[in-house]
Amino acid sequence: MPRPDLRIEALAAHHKRAGFSCGIDSLDRYLRVQAGQDVRRKTNGVFVLVEPDKPGVVLGYYTLCATALAQGPIPAEARKHLPRYPLVSATLLGRLAVSQARQGEGFGALLLADAVRRAFASADTVGSSMLVVDAIDERAVAFYERFGFVRLPDSLRLVLPMRTIRKLIAP
Numbered sequence: 001m002p003r004p005d006l007r008i009e010a011l012a013a014h015h016k017r018a019g020f021s022c023g024i025d026s027l028d029r030y031l032r033v034q035a036g037q038d039v040r041r042k043t044n045g046v047f048v049l050v051e052p053d054k055p056g057v058v059l060g061y062y063t064l065c066a067t068a069l070a071q072g073p074i075p076a077e078a079r080k081h082l083p084r085y086p087l088v089s090a091t092l093l094g095r096l097a098v099s100q101a102r103q104g105e106g107f108g109a110l111l112l113a114d115a116v117r118r119a120f121a122s123a124d125t126v127g128s129s130m131l132v133v134d135a136i137d138e139r140a141v142a143f144y145e146r147f148g149f150v151r152l153p154d155s156l157r158l159v160l161p162m163r164t165i166r167k168l169i170a171p
């Protein structure tokens with residue numbers, strides 16, 4: 001990671017989850033109540049952003065899990081070069097949030113870049129054709145579109161094909 005003053009790591013017992021607040025209640029509640037259990041059950045990978053000198057303070061987090069999408073709604077530009085299986089293997093970035101007090105410092109972009117890299121690397125082990133995000137609202141859609149995600153029609157879902165990621169990572 002290009003910021004030695006920051007670290008992104010798997011959620012663990014020493015991370016203080018109760019104090020996290022990003023301004024969206026469902027995302028705060030998830031970290032507080034559900035995230036630990038999801039990690040234990042391998043339902044989601046949960047990764048948190050911390051400063052090494054305050055290792056317990058969660059500045060932001062994201063979650064990843066395996067999923068599958070129907071071919072139908074995927075826009076043609078994102079579907080190019082995919083085999084015509086009825087379901088497309090994918091990795092779901094289900095949640096991404098930054099502590100309200102620290103928004104606007106580039107942490108959201110850092111977390112997203114880490115999620116993209118991690119999803120791309122893990123696709124060598126468990127195949128995945130694209131990264132999928134379910135944006136929480138229209139503002140979040142705009143955030144993801146800035147980074148090249150393509151929106152599915154009539155939904156808050158966006159995709160970024162692994163083929164595109166490969167070009168970004170190793171042009």
Ligand SMILES: CC(C)(COP(=O)(O)OP(=O)(O)OC[C@H]1O[C@@H](n2cnc3c(N)ncnc32)[C@H](O)[C@@H]1OP(=O)(O)O)[C@@H](O)C(=O)NCCC(=O)NCCS
Binds near residue numbers: 022096099137139140
């Ligand atoms: C959306 C969120 C993750 C962005 O995190 P952040 O740390 O504030 O964003 P960053 O500082 O990394 O911003 C990166 C870039 O995206 C832009 N950006 C941030 N929020 C944006 C939004 N809602 N729409 C469009 N662009 C946005 C910034 O202006 C910045 O652009 P720049 O690089 O040209 O300066 C954060 O605001 C948040 O946690 N919101 C509440 C929860 C949420 O909406 N989660 C996302 C969907 S699940």
